[in-house]
Amino acid sequence: MPTGKVKWYDADKGFGFLSQEDGEDVYVRSSALPAGVEGLKAGQRVEFGIASGRRGPQALSLKLIEPPPSLTKAQGRRETPAEHKHSPDELHGMVEDMITLLEGAVQPELRKGRYPDRKTARRVSEVVRAVARELDA
Structure with missing residues (x-):
């Protein structure tokens, strides 16, 4: 084969x-x-x-032949905890901006019974992941 x-x-x-x-x-x-x-x-x-x-x-x-890489295994390999890149005040602003983005870009589409378009969904997911990484550090 x-x-x-x-x-x-x-x-x-x-x-x-x-x-x-x-x-x-x-x-x-x-x-x-x-x-x-x-x-x-x-x-x-x-x-x-x-x-x-x-x-x-x-x-x-x-x-x-090779299984796809597992996200949980990759995260488990982190040997040293990541340092916080932003101060709590900066993180507070990031969370506020994320909420504004969700309310302005995602909620209106969901109210209409649709998911947001792919471009918007990718942009929002990047922001949410960045905030989550900072909170997790």
């Missing part, structure tokens, strides 16, 4: 592409994933069965 790496995979759309070590890119659908696997991470090493389709090579079955 050929091996390669995940080039990209979109779990929402249910497909992506693998890059072979010696060949062209291979299309992979969610039905080719092993049982219990919801999606793939870019750069993840995989082994796959391949067939030629109308639009090029397609993965029929897929086996994970």
Whole structure:
């Protein structure tokens, strides 16, 4: 079975592409994933069965060689606690700004029964993560 790496995979759309070590890119659908696997991470090493389709090579079955990196394991490796980068007064301002951002960008969309667009969601999540990292330090 050929091996390669995940080039990209979109779990929402249910497909992506693998890059072979010696060949062209291979299309992979969610039905080719092993049982219990919801999606793939870019750069993840995989082994796959391949067939030629109308639009090029397609993965029929897929086996994970390396599991995706675990976020909890990566956080557990932190040997020394991080220093606080901001004073409590600065952090207070950051929290106020975060609340204002949530009230202005996220709540109106949720009230309309929709999630915020992807660009807004990414921006808001970066701000929330930054504040959370500072509180966690």
